[in-house]
Amino acid sequence: MENSFSSNALGDELPPSEEPLPVVKLGRYAPLSARDRQFFARALSLDIRTVKVRSVVQEAFGGARKLAFLLSGWACCYRVLGDGRQHLVACYLPGDTCDLHSLTAQRRNTVLVLMAGARIANISADLFDTLHQSHPAIIRALWVDAHVSSSIEREWLVNVARRSARQRIAHLFAELAWRCEAAGELIDGRFQLPIPQSDFASACGLTPSHANRILRLLHEEGLVTWSKTVVSVHDRASLETAGTFSPDYLEPGRLHATRTPRRRGDVAEMASLEI
């Protein structure tokens, strides 16, 4: 199963500092014992694959259901519409679980696309079921992981529904910068973004032409530059301001205080439930 590209990392006994990224990430979501970590690291090492070029994962391997963890590179999830067109609904960075929810669906709505050079670790559905019994802490971490993914998609919805074109694009860049930083993929203010501009545009609910215009604007303003497959963040603070970005939705455990406006008939704190 091991192939040409992936020769480093993921040998047998790993020093904790070189744990597979998914283990590190899930460990931040729920306390994992050394045994949990070792078991999960081993599970991740069973079926590792590297793709040379952009690849669509769809019910390959005779339909044996798998859960993919991204070890390096990029992956995206597209919703497939009735007419066959695709809409970008999520993207994955190293360490991310890819389309966790699709594991429980008989047929899928979506396709997982691996960008050129991506390396993934597959875990079979059977092994996933086993985890429920043997390593519940891992499952608990995966619930949190699902919650974070869901939270991100929710934010994309709010982004498209409430903000202007400039805000939307700035917000998405800010989110990606934040997530890349957390994954150690933000180097010198730059990160990879190996997707077509048209997909990026539609994720923001914009036409490619208009998105391109706004990109030029943000470039001229000195906030970000997206050239080829690399995004350079020149002024991160301004970018986050421009997108009204706050990372609260990316952190499962933290949330800043907010004033909640009262509405007609609102009853605070479930007062009316107390009897």
Added chain:
Amino acid sequence: MENSFSSNALGDELPPSEEPLPVVKLGRYAPLSARDRQFFARALSLDIRTVKVRSVVQEAFGGARKLAFLLSGWACCYRVLGDGRQHLVACYLPGDTCDLHSLTAQRRNTVLVLMAGARIANISADLFDTLHQSHPAIIRALWVDAHVSSSIEREWLVNVARRSARQRIAHLFAELAWRCEAAGELIDGRFQLPIPQSDFASACGLTPSHANRILRLLHEEGLVTWSKTVVSVHDRASLETAGTFSPDYLEPGRLHATRTPRRRGDVAEMASLEI
């Protein structure tokens, strides 16, 4: 805990036909044994509450974390933005699990709002943890449930990002009609929609004024009428056509065939992974 309003249903031994709606619904998502069903029905009967008026659930009861199942009436989930404003991101019908993912978050991003007359059954986080050991089938069903909720939010994203105002509104009405029908809440082509028009508008990524104009248009076209808190679907087929609606994303197990267009460098069926 029982209170004035909720006197019917949910006594002790229930005939299977009068199972609580959440049991019926989860039973459609994963095979549940008679013991699973009985246990879950009993768990749901422990803490039932009815609200008289619109109520906001936020960390009430001293922060004891709970999972709410909607037994009757309406509930909505709002994302709370940095400036305190709220954005509708999900709505729940009888039988639905409310904001399942928030159970795993330390602090929440969102608020759950119960509309006047709603009846919910709370399950404590502890009991939820217990289920992992004692009734894994219920947890499996909840995974599917989370997947369906996630799929709906994803569709809202696509709705707002890709469709015109008329299509968005028609699509959301079509979705609600479909879900209400599945929950037995579509009576004579009518269903309840007890939320302000402004929330509905923002869920569609529209301003209230413009949404109102489109609502008038749809009414004049004879597709739907939304008056007070009741939506009357006059021509469902046309409504679904107008919204390019397909219920594929609401059914965890089914998916219609689609043509998937090839792109530059796409490799079908993971061919490149086979070595």
Added chain:
DNA sequence: CGAAATTTTGAGTTCACTCAAGGATGGTGG
């Protein structure tokens, strides 16, 4: 019954779209 929150409607404006064409890029095959 009065106050506050919604819904409805209008007029004018703007942001984002459509349509179109030229330039750049990268993969592919000769």
Added chain:
DNA sequence: CCACCATCCTTGAGTGAACTCAAAATTTCG
């Protein structure tokens, strides 16, 4: 290795859909 071709990016001009702002009508709730 180079030329070709498909895809993607870039830019322009004109249009239209959805927005803003404002005010009146209606409903709901206290």
